[in-house]
Amino acid sequence: GTLAEKLRAGGAGIPAFFTKTGVGTIVADGKELREFDGETYVMERSLVPEVSLVKADVADKSGNLRFNLTARNFNPAAATAGKVCIVEVEKIVEVGE
Structure with missing residues (x-):
C-alpha cells in the first residue's frame, strides 16, 4: 500500500505524506515522525522516477x-x-x- 501511495503522490505532485505503516519498525529509522491526534505517523517521500x-x-x-x-x-x-x-x-x- 505504501508503494502504491508513493507512486500516486509522485504523479499528483505531492512531495511527501504521513502514514502509520512502519511506525516502530526499521522502516521508520531515520525518517521524520509526527503525532496527529495522539497517533504517531512516519513521513514517506513520494516516488518520481526519471x-x-x-x-x-x-x-x-x-x-x-x-x-x-x-x-x-x-x-x-x-x-x-x-x-x-x-x-x-x-x-x-x-x-x-
Missing part, C-alpha cells in the same frame, strides 16, 4: 491509455509518476476510438 516503463492494452494517438485486468494495479500510477513514460501497447487507435 523513467516509467508500463504496459497497456490500447493507446490513442494523444497518449491516452487503457489498461486491462491486473495491469490496472500499478501501471496507471507509475505512468503518471515518471518524468518520462515509455509504454508498450498491443494496439494504437485514433483519438476517440
Whole structure:
C-alpha cells in the first residue's frame, strides 16, 4: 500500500505524506515522525522516477491509455509518476476510438 501511495503522490505532485505503516519498525529509522491526534505517523517521500516503463492494452494517438485486468494495479500510477513514460501497447487507435 505504501508503494502504491508513493507512486500516486509522485504523479499528483505531492512531495511527501504521513502514514502509520512502519511506525516502530526499521522502516521508520531515520525518517521524520509526527503525532496527529495522539497517533504517531512516519513521513514517506513520494516516488518520481526519471523513467516509467508500463504496459497497456490500447493507446490513442494523444497518449491516452487503457489498461486491462491486473495491469490496472500499478501501471496507471507509475505512468503518471515518471518524468518520462515509455509504454508498450498491443494496439494504437485514433483519438476517440
